Amino acid sequence: MRTIICEEPNRFVLTTTEVPVPKPGEALLQIRRIGICGTDYHAFKGNQPFFVYPRILGHELAATIVEVGANEQGLQAGDQVAVIPYLECGTCIACRRGKANCCTKMSVIGVHQDGGMREFMTVPVSHLVKADGLTLDQIATVECFSIGAHAVRRSGVEQGEFVLVIGAGPIGLGVMKFAKLAGARVIALDMNEERLAFCKQWGAADYTVNVLNNPVEQISEITGGDFPTVVLDATGNVKSMESALQYAAHGGTLVYVGLVKADITFSDPEFHKRELTLMGSRNASQADFQHVIASIRDGHIDTSAFITHRSSFEDMIAAFDTWLNPASGVIKAVVEL
Numbered sequence: 188m189r190t191i192i193c194e195e196p197n198r199f200v201l202t203t204t205e206v207p208v209p210k211p212g213e214a215l216l217q218i219r220r221i222g223i224c225g226t227d228y229h230a231f232k233g234n235q236p237f238f239v240y241p242r243i244l245g246h247e248l249a250a251t252i253v254e255v256g257a258n259e260q261g262l263q264a265g266d267q268v269a270v271i272p273y274l275e276c277g278t279c280i281a282c283r284r285g286k287a288n289c290c291t292k293m294s295v296i297g298v299h300q301d302g303g304m305r306e307f308m309t310v311p312v313s314h315l316v317k318a319d320g321l322t323l324d325q326i327a328t329v330e331c332f333s334i335g336a337h338a339v340r341r342s343g344v345e346q347g348e349f350v351l352v353i354g355a356g357p358i359g360l361g362v363m364k365f366a367k368l369a370g371a372r373v374i375a376l377d378m379n380e381e382r383l384a385f386c387k388q389w390g391a392a393d394y395t396v397n398v399l400n401n402p403v404e405q406i407s408e409i410t411g412g413d414f415p416t417v418v419l420d421a422t423g424n425v426k427s428m429e430s431a432l433q434y435a436a437h438g439g440t441l442v443y444v445g446l447v448k449a450d451i452t453f454s455d456p457e458f459h460k461r462e463l464t465l466m467g468s469r470n471a472s473q474a475d476f477q478h479v480i481a482s483i484r485d486g487h488i489d490t491s492a493f494i495t496h497r498s499s500f501e502d503m504i505a506a507f508d509t510w511l512n513p514a515s516g517v518i519k520a521v522v523e524l
Contacts, residue, residue, distance in 0.1 A: 188306040189500060194241045196233030199504045206307045213309045214255035214262065216270070220327035221303055221522040222247030225356060225423065228511055229448075230298070236448045238298060245304040245522075246272035246297035249318075249326035258312045267321070269329040269480065270303070271314040272296035273470045288337065288470040295470075304503075306524060316476045325483050325490045327521050332479045332488065333471035335361025335421075338444045339369055340475065341468050342417050346370035351406065351415040351434050352392075355382035357493075357519050358444060359421035363390035364488060371417070374409060376402060376434075381516065389492050398427075406434055415439065419468075425449045432458055440464040496520040 190204040209215045227244045229235040248270040255262055262268070275282050275290035282290050296302045296310070318326045335358055344350055350366045352359050355377035363386060366373050374394045375386035383395040396405045406414060414436040420428050423445030432453055435441050441463050443451075458465070482488050495518040498506040503522045510517045 190243060190305040191500070191503060192241050192304075193231055193244050196240070197231065199231070199507065201501070201504060204305065207309045209254060209309045211256070212311055212313070214258075214312050214315060215253045215307060215309055216248075216250035216268070216315075217253050217307055218245075218248060218250050218303045218305060218524050219267075220249035220323045220524070221245045222327040222331055223507075223510060223520040223522065224331060225358065226298060229423075231507065232511075234448055235298070236446060242297075243301035243304050244297050245302035246270070246295060247327055247330045248272070248303040249323045249329075250303070250308075250310075252315070253307065255312060260312060260315070260317070262312060262315060262317060266317050267319075267323065267326060268315040269318050269326050269476060270296065270310055271316060271471075271473060271476055272298075272302070272330065274300075274311065274314065288472050293470075304522075306500075316473065316480065318480055320484045321480065322490075324494055324521060328488075328490045328493060328519065329476060329479050329483070330471070331357050331519065332361040332364070332482075333475040334358050334444065334468075335363075336365045336479050336482075337471035337475040338362055338419055338421075338442055338468035339365040340478075341466060342419060342440055342442045344369045344371050344417055347372065348417060349374065349410045349413070349415040349436075351376060351418045353377075353398075353418065353420040353427055353431055353434075354422035354424075354445065355379065355386050355390075356421065359419075360386065360390050360493070360518070362419050362421055362444060363392055365482075366417075366419075367391050368482065368487060374406060374415060376406075379513070385518065389489065403433060410436075418442070419444050421445050423447045425451065429453050432461070432463060435461060435463055437461045438463075440466060442466045442468050444468045494519045494521050498522055500524045
């Protein structure tokens with residue numbers, strides 16, 4: 188089968204590998220769509236934490252079941268599914284407390300083990316979600332949106348709250364969308380005016396602020412001097428993450444959705460005087476996947492406008508460098524098989 192391997196930073200190789208044989212409890216999948224994520228870009232450039240080479244990337248997957256045994260989910264050959272790529276141990280303290288998304292021995296498909304940039308792969312049946320009524324393109328966005336849905340659910344956003352989302356990339360856009368669905372008044376913060384315009388058009392952000400234009404003053408004015416009670420940083424940028432607390436209301440919540448390969452430092456007096464709740468948000472749960480699938484099925488999320496670039500499997504290596512260039516205007520790129 189055709190397989191693309193990231194041999195080392197900045198080098199993909201198209202090769203041929205054997206079709207895997209499913210073990211008990213696994214299904215054999217035919218990969219139909221691969222969404223390209225910030226994690227893939229970072230891994231390709233050598234900036235992804237917890238990563239070793241060579242690696243088959245790809246964890247935002249739309250697939251068709253080729254072979255599956257009897258299972259409690261009732262999944263059958265021919266079903267179209269989304270893949271939950273976070274493989275937990277099931278026994279650690281996080282797993283025992285129902286927080287498998289932050290398992291102590293987490294192995295993420297396409298990061299810690301080989302992913303979906305190939306024609307066929309095997310995945311535990313427990314990590315497949317049937318996606319009736321969704322197109323392959325829509326299914327390929329489910330994992331990306333689930334990250335945002337999980338962060339919003341974890342933050343406890345309430346109806347009418349001012350919520351600031353920092354970063355207008357794919358994850359940030361998903362955060363905005365699900366904050367809006369939760370009833371929040373959303374402020375989008377970024378430095379790219381085209382992205383900010385997209386936040387209003389696609390993400391239905393109520394307000395947009397350019398970080399290069401007195402953001403503290405603008406956000407204060409928008410919120411009547413109160414500042415947002417929930418701030419979610421989806422940038423994966425050290426400088427942004429370190430400065431994010433200045434936008435949070437006293438008694439508010441700051442959520443780091445993005446991941447950066449660095450230490451984060453900030454002023455303890457500023458943090459303490461606000462009595463902030465500081466959260467990390469990692470991965471997503473099956474409930475988040477189901478919520479996203481239902482939201483797409485019900486027409487709350489326009490995936491056609493979200494997917495801005497695409498390529499065939501054979502052309503992906505050549506296209507990847509262009510997607511890395513912000514000037515390309517890429518929001519979400521999808522690879523078709």
